[in-house]
Amino acid sequence: SQQGEEDPQALSIQEGENATMNCSYKTSINNLQWYRQNSGRGLVHLILIRSNEREKHSGRLRVTLDTSKKSSSLLITASRAADTASYFCASRNGSSNTGKLIFGQGTTLQVKP
Amino acid sequence: ETGVTQTPRHLVMGMTNKKSLKCEQHLGHNAMYWYKQSAKKPLELMFVYNFKEQTENNSVPSRFSPECPNSSHLFLHLHTLQPEDSALYLCASSQDLNGARDEKLFFGSGTQLSVL
Numbered sequence: 001s002q003q004g005e006e007d008p009q010a011l012s013i014q015e016g017e018n019a020t021m022n023c024s025y026k027t028s029i030n031n032l033q034w035y036r037q038n039s040g041r042g043l044v045h046l047i048l049i050r051s052n053e054r055e056k057h058s059g060r061l062r063v064t065l066d067t068s069k070k071s072s073s074l075l076i077t078a079s080r081a082a083d084t085a086s087y088f089c090a091s092r093n094g095s096s097n098t099g100k101l102i103f104g105q106g107t108t109l110q111v112k113p
Numbered sequence: 114e115t116g117v118t119q120t121p122r123h124l125v126m127g128m129t130n131k132k133s134l135k136c137e138q139h140l141g142h143n144a145m146y147w148y149k150q151s152a153k154k155p156l157e158l159m160f161v162y163n164f165k166e167q168t169e170n171n172s173v174p175s176r177f178s179p180e181c182p183n184s185s186h187l188f189l190h191l192h193t194l195q196p197e198d199s200a201l202y203l204c205a206s207s208q209d210l211n212g213a214r215d216e217k218l219f220f221g222s223g224t225q226l227s228v229l
Contacts, residue, residue, distance in 0.1 A: 031215055033217060035218075035220075041222050041223065042221050042222045045219070048217060100169065101218060103156040
């Protein structure tokens, strides 16, 4: 079974609006990561939040983590057409020192100019 | 660029062909991975190598055969594939496998494989 599940599966917004994507996971984690993928390309790491952190910022990105609910959210503020991509959360099983990174199914974001 | 290069970018092959996918990383990483990405499905981890040794085979059919001659190169040899094997095959690397640290993956651009 997959570790991370994103919600919604697809999101369409206008340029300038904020985009929020959610991720739920099942087991305890060491950290949770968000990746971005442009169509037909590889994934690019965006941001990592550790299990003892609740919020993290990087430019227009804001990530929150709620370990009690086993969930995380990625907020992209003031979206741009260039933010159009798929966004994936990924997490490692916290009970294993070599826990593999498990990806969710992703949220496809379309930002209309 | 991410420092991970995959070739070819696109590959079309028949079910009786033999082909190989190549991945090279210039990051000095010790761990390398093969992932399969099919439409509407999460990324599937196929193989993991650490210091050239295979540490994980995620129940992958034997028609996929990985090879890791050194920490910088990773191959995926393909033979007698099925149409359902058509997918984007992604290579990734990380400094090492220690999940307790903040290891992140660096991905190549992938090989889009079509099996006819």
